Amino acid sequence: MLKVLACIIRRDILLAFRRRSDVLTILFFFIIATTLFPLGIGPDKAQLRAIAPGILWVAALLASMLSLGRLFALDFADGTLEQMVLSAEPLTVIVIGKVFAHWLVSGLPLVLVAPLLAVQFDLPTASIKALLLSLLIGTPILSLFGAIGAALTLGVRGGGVLVSLLILPLYIPVLIFGAGAVNEEANGLGSNAHFFLLSGLLAGVSALAPWATSAALRISIE
Amino acid sequence: MSASDTSSIIAQPRLFTTVNWLKYASPQNFYPIAGKVIPLFLATAFILSAIGLYIGFFIAPTDHQQGDAYRIIFVHVPAAWLSMFIYLVMAFWAGLGLILNTRLSSMMARALAPTGAIFTFLALWTGALWGRPTWGTWWVWDARLTSELILLFLYIGFMSLQAAIDDTRRADKAGAVLALVGVINVPVIYFSVQWWNTLHQGASISIRSAPTMATTMLLAMLITALGLWAYAIAASLLRLRCIILERERHTEWVASLRELKS
Numbered sequence: 441m442l443k444v445l446a447c448i449i450r451r452d453i454l455l456a457f458r459r460r461s462d463v464l465t466i467l468f469f470f471i472i473a474t475t476l477f478p479l480g481i482g483p484d485k486a487q488l489r490a491i492a493p494g495i496l497w498v499a500a501l502l503a504s505m506l507s508l509g510r511l512f513a514l515d516f517a518d519g520t521l522e523q524m525v526l527s528a529e530p531l532t533v534i535v536i537g538k539v540f541a542h543w544l545v546s547g548l549p550l551v552l553v554a555p556l557l558a559v560q561f562d563l564p565t566a567s568i569k570a571l572l573l574s575l576l577i578g579t580p581i582l583s584l585f586g587a588i589g590a591a592l593t594l595g596v597r598g599g600g601v602l603v604s605l606l607i608l609p610l611y612i613p614v615l616i617f618g619a620g621a622v623n624e625e626a627n628g629l630g631s632n633a634h635f636f637l638l639s640g641l642l643a644g645v646s647a648l649a650p651w652a653t654s655a656a657l658r659i660s661i662e
Numbered sequence: 663m664s665a666s667d668t669s670s671i672i673a674q675p676r677l678f679t680t681v682n683w684l685k686y687a688s689p690q691n692f693y694p695i696a697g698k699v700i701p702l703f704l705a706t707a708f709i710l711s712a713i714g715l716y717i718g719f720f721i722a723p724t725d726h727q728q729g730d731a732y733r734i735i736f737v738h739v740p741a742a743w744l745s746m747f748i749y750l751v752m753a754f755w756a757g758l759g760l761i762l763n764t765r766l767s768s769m770m771a772r773a774l775a776p777t778g779a780i781f782t783f784l785a786l787w788t789g790a791l792w793g794r795p796t797w798g799t800w801w802v803w804d805a806r807l808t809s810e811l812i813l814l815f816l817y818i819g820f821m822s823l824q825a826a827i828d829d830t831r832r833a834d835k836a837g838a839v840l841a842l843v844g845v846i847n848v849p850v851i852y853f854s855v856q857w858w859n860t861l862h863q864g865a866s867i868s869i870r871s872a873p874t875m876a877t878t879m880l881l882a883m884l885i886t887a888l889g890l891w892a893y894a895i896a897a898s899l900l901r902l903r904c905i906i907l908e909r910e911r912h913t914e915w916v917a918s919l920r921e922l923k924s
Contacts, residue, residue, distance in 0.1 A: 588843060592836045596826050605822055606840060609815035609847075612808070652843050659835040 444529045448537030449544075455514075456545040462510055467549045470503040474557045485562045492561035493571060493622035500550050500575060501611055504582040505604055507546035508590045511538065512657070516594050525661050531654040539587045539650070547579035563626075570625035577638045578618040584649040585610045591656035613641065689766050689906045690915045696899045703896035710889030718882035731795040734788050735879075740887035742785035744894055745813060746848050748778035752820075753845045756838035768834035769909065771841065772824060773902040777894050779817035786810055805854035806862040809847060816844040830909060 456463055477495050478488055515521040524534050554575050558568045589607035593599035621634035686692045718736035725732040752774040759768035789807065790800045801807065820837055827833035855862055910916045 588839070592823060592840060593826075596823075598826055602822060602826050605815075606819040609812045609819060610843070612812055613850075616808070652839055656836065656839045659832055659839065662832070 441529065441533055445533055445537045448534055449541045452538055452541035453545060456510075456541070462507075463545050463549070466503050466507045466546050467553065469506060470499050470550050471553065471557065473499045473502065475560065478560060488561045489563060489626070492558060492563050493567070493619045493626070495561070496554055496557060496571060497575075497578075497615055497619040497622075500554065500579065501582060501615055503550055504547060504579060504586060505607060505611075507542070508586045508603055508607070509600060510546070511542050511587060511590045512594055513590075516660075521594075521657070522661055525657060531657065532650045535587065535650045535653045535657070536646075539583050539653070542587075543580050543583040547583055551575040551579055567622055567626045570622045570631050573635065574618040574621040574631075574638060577635065577642055578614050581614050581638075581642050581645050582611060584645045584653075585614075587653040588649055588656055591653045591660060594657070594660040614638070617641070687764050687766050689769065689910055690913075692766055693903060693906050696903050700896050700899050700903075703892045703899070707889050707893035707896055710885050710892060712889075714882050714884075714886030714889055717878060718886065722878045722882050723876060728796050731792065734792045736882050736886050738785060738788040738792060739883055740890045741781045741788060742810070743887060744890055745778060745782035745785050745810070746851055748774055748781060748894060749813060749817070749841075749848055750845070752778060753841040756834070756841040760835055760838040760842075765909075766906075768838070769902055769905045770898070771837065772834070773898045773905055775817055775821050775824075776901065777897045779814060779821065781890070781894070782810065782814040782817060786814065804862055805858040806851060809851040809854050812847055813844075813851060816840075816847060820844070 474496055477491070481487065481491070512521060515524070525531055527534070551572065555568050555572055558571055563571065586603075586607055588610075589603040592606060593603045596602060617634045617638045621631040621638065624634060625631040686695060715736060719733055722733070722736075724730055752771045755767045755774070756771035758764060759771060786807070789810075793802070794800050820840055823840055824833045824837045827836060850857075907916060907922075916922065
């Protein structure tokens with residue numbers, strides 16, 4: 441089972457590296473979208489500092505949503521997904537592998553580049569640390585939730601817009617606790633409570649979302 | 663098809679001695695029953711809502727803090743209850759349809775969604791109207807309001823997912839998965855006033871303790887809630903009948919329906 445997991449992760453990362461532009465597009469979307477806000481709002485530092493956590497989180501959320509199309513669509517198009525569903529290995533494990541690889545490729549780069557973007561908004565170091573940690577815990581949740589939506593809308597017309605409609609309501613708690621953690625840190629209230637909630641959410645979602653995703657995949661393939 | 667037709671005809675006289683409830687899991691058998699109970703529920707809905715609202719607006723005493731503005735709770739609270747309750751019922755039927763592959767359950771889930779969405783919208787709207795005079799604002803981003811808004815988005819997501827998939831079986835199953843995932847939100851809404859320190863007040867009525875409101879107010883609220891409940895049943899059954907006709911239009915029994923022939 442672990443062999444399957446490792447194999448899937450290696451395969452998906454390899455595929456992503458062969459199509460580097462897909463991954464970079466998402467990263468550049470994140471960078472450009474966050475850069476637009478200081479230009480639109482004006483260079484008032486106090487104001488930028490106040491809105492930074494929300495903007496960075498919303499941009500990360502949208503970027504991770506944009507990348508969802510890549511998760512199953514290519515495998516669905518060339519029939520690989522059908523073979524995966526038919527295989528003797530549990531589909532849940534395959535889904536976990538695919539989601540983890542997807543997060544490594546499209547979530548982790550966002551987390552790593554976020555501190556750099558936070559400097560644009562003049563965030564203090566403590567807040568940047570909180571931002572890094574909250575994104576590190578939060579972006580896997582986004583990928584896990586997103587996988588359910590991506591699986592449900594496979595091969596459906598207008599799937600791209602539809603997936604945002606299905607998934608954004610589920611993303612809201614992650615956004616609230618993630619951006620909340622950074623805000624509380626900035627206000628000097630301590631962000632532990634938000635981190636605990638976020639981690640609890642991650643634990644719950646990583647146990648349940650792969651199930652829902654594989655059920656949705658079976659429905660879409662049938 | 664013809665074999666099941668004759669068996670249901672033969673079984674009908676025995677209906678009064680032993681009721682075989684599973685019989686009504688078939689759209690063909692449920693369709694006429696639904697048609698018979700809809701007027702009953704509609705009448706109940708109008709009578710109870712009228713009584714409840716009359717007591718609420720004219721008999722119940724004025725609140726000493728909020729004045730007459732509080733009277734919107736006679737619509738707001740029942741609508742909010744129903745918005746959550748209908749979601750649970752919808753998820754239940756959708757889940758049953760997913761597990762047992764029963765056609766009628768999935769149709770029921772689909773029929774309930776618009777009614778649930780309307781009640782969620784009504785709860786948010788009346789809440790805003792109430793919030794303006796009492797809180798001084800139409801909207802605040804507190805936990806209960808936000809989670810109720812998420813509920814509205816979930817209803818909309820459910821409906822648009824089902825609308826986007828042409829194959830009805832796949833649409834039903836995909837919708838069921840989404841509805842079941844969204845169930846997590848309902849306890850969050852319900853307990854949000856206890857878990858977080860919110861502007862929205864805590865529950866005035868609970869099963870375990872005496873209500874913190876006057877008896878006439880409580881009476882009016884419960885009667886209105888029952889009235890709206892009856893309305894929700896009638897509206898979704900009406901929609902269910904349309905869905906049954908639409909999906910079973912190729913079958914013999916639909917073709918031989920008296921109301922469609924005229």
